[in-house]
Amino acid sequence: LVKTCAxxxxxxxxxxxxxxxxxxxxxxxxxxxxxxxxxxxxxVVVAETNRFYPGIYGAVGSTGLAFLLYSLLVVAxxxxxxxxxxxxxxxxxxxxxxxxxxxxxxxxxxxxxxxx
Numbered sequence: 001l002v003k004t005c006a007x008x009x010x011x012x013x014x015x016x017x018x019x020x021x022x023x024x025x026x027x028x029x030x031x032x033x034x035x036x037x038x039x040x041x042x043x044v045v046v047a048e049t050n051r052f053y054p055g056i057y058g059a060v061g062s063t064g065l066a067f068l069l070y071s072l073l074v075v076a077x078x079x080x081x082x083x084x085x086x087x088x089x090x091x092x093x094x095x096x097x098x099x100x101x102x103x104x105x106x107x108x109x110x111x112x113x114x115x116x
Contacts, residue, residue: 034083034086037082041082042078045078049073
C-alpha cells in the first residue's frame with residue numbers, strides 16, 4: 001500500500017511538474033484509455049509470465065534490478081495485451097452497441113409517431 005501511494009504521488013508530481021507528462025501526453029492518454037483493460041488483464045499476464053517462465057518471480061525476488069526489469073517486462077506486455085483487447089474486442093463491440101442503440105431509438109420514435 002505504501003509503495004502504491006508513493007508511486008501515485010510521484011505520478012501526480014510528474015503530471016504537475018513536467019508538461020511532457022501532462023494532460024496532452026500520449027502515454028498518459030493511452031493509460032487513461034486502456035486503464036480498465038490493463039486492470040483486468042494484468043493478473044492474467046503475470047500468471048502467464050510465471051507459467052512460461054516458472055519460478056521467475058521467486059528467482060528475481062522483490063527488490064533489485066532483476067525485479068525492476070521483470071516489472072517493466074510485465075507492464076510492457078500488459079499494455080500490449082490491453083491495446084490488442086481494446087482494438088480487437090472492445091472497440092468493435094462498442095461500435096456495434098452504439099449502432100444498435102441508434103436503430104432501437106429510431107424504431108421507438110417511429111412507433112411513437114405511428115401511435116398518434
